[in-house]
Each structure stands twice: as C-alpha cells, then as structure tokens.
Amino acid sequence: GAVVSQHPSWVICKSGTSVKIECRSLDFQATTMFWYRQFPKQSLMLMATSNEGSKATYEQGVEKDKFLINHASLTLSTLTVTSAHPEDSSFYICSATGTYEQYFGPGTRLTVT
Amino acid sequence: AQSVTQLDSQVPVFEEAPVELRCNYSSSVSVYLFWYVQYPNQGLQLLLKYLSGSTLVESINGFEAEFNKSQTSFHLRKPSVHISDTAEYFCAVSLIQGAQKLVFGQGTRLTINP
Numbered sequence: 001g002a003v004v005s006q007h008p009s010w011v012i013c014k015s016g017t018s019v020k021i022e023c024r025s026l027d028f029q030a031t032t033m034f035w036y037r038q039f040p041k042q043s044l045m046l047m048a049t050s051n052e053g054s055k056a057t058y059e060q061g062v063e064k065d066k067f068l069i070n071h072a073s074l075t076l077s078t079l080t081v082t083s084a085h086p087e088d089s090s091f092y093i094c095s096a097t098g099t100y101e102q103y104f105g106p107g108t109r110l111t112v113t
Numbered sequence: 114a115q116s117v118t119q120l121d122s123q124v125p126v127f128e129e130a131p132v133e134l135r136c137n138y139s140s141s142v143s144v145y146l147f148w149y150v151q152y153p154n155q156g157l158q159l160l161l162k163y164l165s166g167s168t169l170v171e172s173i174n175g176f177e178a179e180f181n182k183s184q185t186s187f188h189l190r191k192p193s194v195h196i197s198d199t200a201e202y203f204c205a206v207s208l209i210q211g212a213q214k215l216v217f218g219q220g221t222r223l224t225i226n227p
Contacts (some may be wrong), residue, residue: 007136032213095157
C-alpha cells in the first residue's frame, strides 16, 4: 500500500526559532499533498494544499508567511514553521493524494517552549 | 460547501457489544465518503470508503458502513467490538471532482470497556 512518512516524529524548539517538517511519499508520486493541524481532542484542520512545482494554496486564516510550504518534488513536501511561538504547539499531519483517497503520514508533534 | 457532522463525540461500549458511530454530511454535489481511524499519537488510517456502486462497504477488520443518499448519512457499524478498537474515528467527505480536499467531522472517541 501507499506509505507516507514524516520527519521528525516529534520536535521541541525554543520560541522564536524555525522548524522544518518533511512529508514524503515513499512508494508513489504525489502531485498534491495536504498539511493539517490537529489540537488535542479535536479534528483535523486543513492548513494548506501543496502542489508540486507551484505555490501552495492556504486556507482562510492560515498565515502563509508563518507556515512556509515547499513542494519541490513529486515525493517531498516541507512545512516550515517560522518564528515559532508556544501557540504553534500542535500535532501536524500531512497527506498525499492517490487516485481517490489521501494517504496520511504518522504526524509530527511540535512543542514550542 | 461541504460539512460533516458526527453526532456523538464519545461512545463507550463493552467488549463484544455492537456499536454504531453516526455520520451525516451536507453537500450540494456528489461526494466520496470515508471513515478514518486514529490511534493515540498517530496519523490517520483509512478504514473504509464509498466511491460508487454498492452502498454497503466493509473493512477487513469487521467494520462496515452504509451510504444512505436520502438521509445523507454514512454510519459506521461493527457487530462485536474488541478492546483494540479503542480509538478516534473520523468521518470525511471529498468532492468527486477537484483537488480531493477532505472535510472532516469532529471525530468520535470510541472506548471499549472490558
């Protein structure tokens, strides 16, 4: 089956620093990847749609300058949280599109101290 | 726009009892329907999906869901649950055309008690 990996699985960083999260489709190519954010005991909130070779499309209310997305190849999308603050602490999940469905990565737990 | 409502935020049941997790959706166009399961601190795993054809779809671990167009529902059922079914379950829809953006329900926490 289609496998999506994320790296790192968890990260702790200091307030004001930037953190990069990688999302890779391991055995298939994905022209479109999605980035979600999930707060404890809540559903997934779509942050942005990442398209290979073009700019990401951000959902309303998501700061594009704070959450930088790069989809440089058909198997890799990165999310960089710039100048992170404690309120950015969350569980970030990516997914890659197959023919009819999305395949999800295992998630990255970000804690900003 | 599409929306998904999961009517129960928490469902506690005893082991080997049947369970139904309810999901209703709203959309002016045809959609694909999905159930995903999330175990603690993990990503989402696809449980089952409805794309077309038979309205009853089944998963390999005993879950089934039935698409009811008139009631705009896609309820998830299992006749006998196991402790290992304890998890968060998300219902989701996506447009048949377009970028396959998923719209999720709020999630239902299924807790199986011995």
